Amino acid sequence: MKETIVVKIGGNASDQLPTTFFKQLETWWLEGKQILIIHGGGPQISQWSEKLQLPVKKINGIRVTNNETLNVTKAVLLGLVQPKLCQFIGNAGLPVIGLNASDNHLLEGKYLNQAEYGEVGQVTKINKKWLQEELQNQIGILAPLAQTHEGQWLNVNADMAAATIAIQLHAESLVLLTDVPGVLNSGKVVPKLTETVADDLFQQHIIKSGMMPKIKASFNALRNGVNQTFITNDLGRPGTQFQYVEK
Numbered sequence: 001m002k003e004t005i006v007v008k009i010g011g012n013a014s015d016q017l018p019t020t021f022f023k024q025l026e027t028w029w030l031e032g033k034q035i036l037i038i039h040g041g042g043p044q045i046s047q048w049s050e051k052l053q054l055p056v057k058k059i060n061g062i063r064v065t066n067n068e069t070l071n072v073t074k075a076v077l078l079g080l081v082q083p084k085l086c087q088f089i090g091n092a093g094l095p096v097i098g099l100n101a102s103d104n105h106l107l108e109g110k111y112l113n114q115a116e117y118g119e120v121g122q123v124t125k126i127n128k129k130w131l132q133e134e135l136q137n138q139i140g141i142l143a144p145l146a147q148t149h150e151g152q153w154l155n156v157n158a159d160m161a162a163a164t165i166a167i168q169l170h171a172e173s174l175v176l177l178t179d180v181p182g183v184l185n186s187g188k189v190v191p192k193l194t195e196t197v198a199d200d201l202f203q204q205h206i207i208k209s210g211m212m213p214k215i216k217a218s219f220n221a222l223r224n225g226v227n228q229t230f231i232t233n234d235l236g237r238p239g240t241q242f243q244y245v246e247k
């Protein structure tokens, strides 16, 4: 079976993708790898929520989402962020398809903690067979939303969605592309990060906010069979590589 690479692009990163991003995608594509991109859009959702005078609240990097925020999230991710990314990648001469949870039951999910976060979920199941077929012919760009078995849409943190999907696809690598060159400690990138060191940086409040779901997602992926996980702002540089030590 072809090697699969899952790349998550944060909302900040998606507005200013460097040439190296498209070059690396092209290299992987020409090498015959399957590529799935999960896109975020957090800053864009916050911006539109503010314009619409809706509350913007995150707990540990997870957006508290009521029904109105859920509608804004769907509109922004599927109406603004995803088409723009498809356009950029298509303009780079690569075959691409935009995807969402409702395509052939692509992403099923369940509530994370409705009392705390509202209409927020985690991915529980993917339509792997159909997705693998789609990825044979084109690069997939998928939004981080899921649907419950009953059809209720859920907002999913894109880092967490990317990790679960990478696990279910038995991906070789998961790359979290963001607006910082890796996990930073005193202004320097930590090149290799174990869970013990990550816990320590978290206790010291050096790892916080949007970095928290990324750390959790990266170790979750490694624990469950993904061979390599990275956080970087440039696909040409490894940034921080996560190291899983079995306990």
Ligand SMILES: Nc1ncnc2c1ncn2[C@@H]1O[C@H](COP(=O)(O)OP(=O)(O)O)[C@@H](O)[C@H]1O
Binding pocket: 009, 010, 011, 012, 013, 040, 041, 042, 043, 061, 177, 178, 179, 180, 182, 183, 184, 185, 206, 207, 208, 209, 210, 211, 212
């Ligand atoms: N130790 C850390 N190293 C680097 N970034 C950190 C750290 N702790 C918190 N952050 C924050 O995490 C942000 C990346 O998360 P986020 O804004 O959610 O990005 P994305 O939109 O790519 O998911 C960085 O811009 C930075 O502000």
Ligand SMILES: CC(=O)N[C@@H](CCC(=O)OP(=O)(O)O)C(=O)O
Binding pocket: 009, 010, 011, 012, 039, 040, 041, 042, 043, 045, 061, 062, 063, 073, 120, 121, 144, 155, 156, 157, 158, 159, 210
């Ligand atoms: C539940 C939850 O937090 N969902 C995220 C989905 C988008 C996202 O994760 O975007 P970034 O990767 O750009 O942060 C949100 O509403 O912001």
